Amino acid sequence: MSISVFGKYPGYRPRRLRQSPAMRRLVRETQLDAGKLVLPLFARSGQKLRQPISSMPGVFQMSPDEIVREAQQAYEAGVPAVLLFGIPDQKDEKASGAYAWNGIVQQTVRLLKKELPDLLVITDVCLCEYMSHGHCGIVHRGTEGRPIPARVLNDPSLRLLADSALSHAEAGADIVAPSDMMDGRVSAIRQILDQNDFGDVPILSYAAKFASAFYGPFREAAESAPQFGDRRSYQMDAANAEEALREVALDIEEGADMVMVKPALAYLDILYRVKSQFGYPTAAYAVSGEYSMVKAAAERGWVDERAVVMESILAMRRAGADIIITYAATDVARWLK
Numbered sequence: 001m002s003i004s005v006f007g008k009y010p011g012y013r014p015r016r017l018r019q020s021p022a023m024r025r026l027v028r029e030t031q032l033d034a035g036k037l038v039l040p041l042f043a044r045s046g047q048k049l050r051q052p053i054s055s056m057p058g059v060f061q062m063s064p065d066e067i068v069r070e071a072q073q074a075y076e077a078g079v080p081a082v083l084l085f086g087i088p089d090q091k092d093e094k095a096s097g098a099y100a101w102n103g104i105v106q107q108t109v110r111l112l113k114k115e116l117p118d119l120l121v122i123t124d125v126c127l128c129e130y131m132s133h134g135h136c137g138i139v140h141r142g143t144e145g146r147p148i149p150a151r152v153l154n155d156p157s158l159r160l161l162a163d164s165a166l167s168h169a170e171a172g173a174d175i176v177a178p179s180d181m182m183d184g185r186v187s188a189i190r191q192i193l194d195q196n197d198f199g200d201v202p203i204l205s206y207a208a209k210f211a212s213a214f215y216g217p218f219r220e221a222a223e224s225a226p227q228f229g230d231r232r233s234y235q236m237d238a239a240n241a242e243e244a245l246r247e248v249a250l251d252i253e254e255g256a257d258m259v260m261v262k263p264a265l266a267y268l269d270i271l272y273r274v275k276s277q278f279g280y281p282t283a284a285y286a287v288s289g290e291y292s293m294v295k296a297a298a299e300r301g302w303v304d305e306r307a308v309v310m311e312s313i314l315a316m317r318r319a320g321a322d323i324i325i326t327y328a329a330t331d332v333a334r335w336l337k
């Protein structure tokens, strides 16, 4: 497609097509559709529990029964999928809760699939919520007498991630979504799923996940802040776009069915390049910090919440996102009606 019309089409007058709502709608290039939305939810044990997350107004840690209620409201508004995170009762140094048969995510998936069989349940596969130290993999504490600092061990973590994904699939998850950023996790997960007759469960890989300050409020929501250090040894440097393409290529080679770029708004260039280069189903994750900033400004009357959220989601779609993961999914679906 050529965008250079000057000289060639001297009569071109863009305003001509902006005269009325119907005219603008007719020539609109990007559509918003509730069927593209995913609502993240935070599960923890209990009953009738709705614990507000102070940095994310309107978002709660919920017990499985409340998760079902929330998911049903989303589903009735037109949101086809939820993304589940778990906050376990106990954390340890091997993330036992992440792959426990009756872990909080596994329980919640079973209940959701029983009560709302047509709702797609995506599970976040990661260890940080389940590790006492809050890192996304197994931590080596360093070696006494030698100055080797504590570090996250890639390969030993893969087994735990694969076991987690398998336990989610066994509970009935429709899609598993690894967010840990260890190298090789997509193939480890693909392998264990295939070996256990879950060859049909797709992997939505957090392929280009950046080490981002925009995750701040999430760490309160999921109680997953690292107790020491940060995630820069496994999550991506915000400065790197070429590397993001390599990360995506690697995950696709390992068997990812869908890929994600995260965060969304500050990384639209990455989203655009990932979609253009690979053409895979691509998700954008509008993360906690993006949500909280809009909420905070809207509460003060500084921005129009609805208009800002819709414009942001439109931008993600325009940049190439097929799937939009957002804490505002239910609101957006209602606004679209």
Ligand code: PBG
Pocket: 124, 126, 128, 136, 179, 180, 214, 215, 216, 217, 218, 219, 231, 286, 287, 288, 289
């Ligand atoms: C777990 C995970 C995080 C998010 C999604 N999965 C936090 C992190 O990597 O620190 C962030 C989501 C959000 O901020 O909304 N690894």
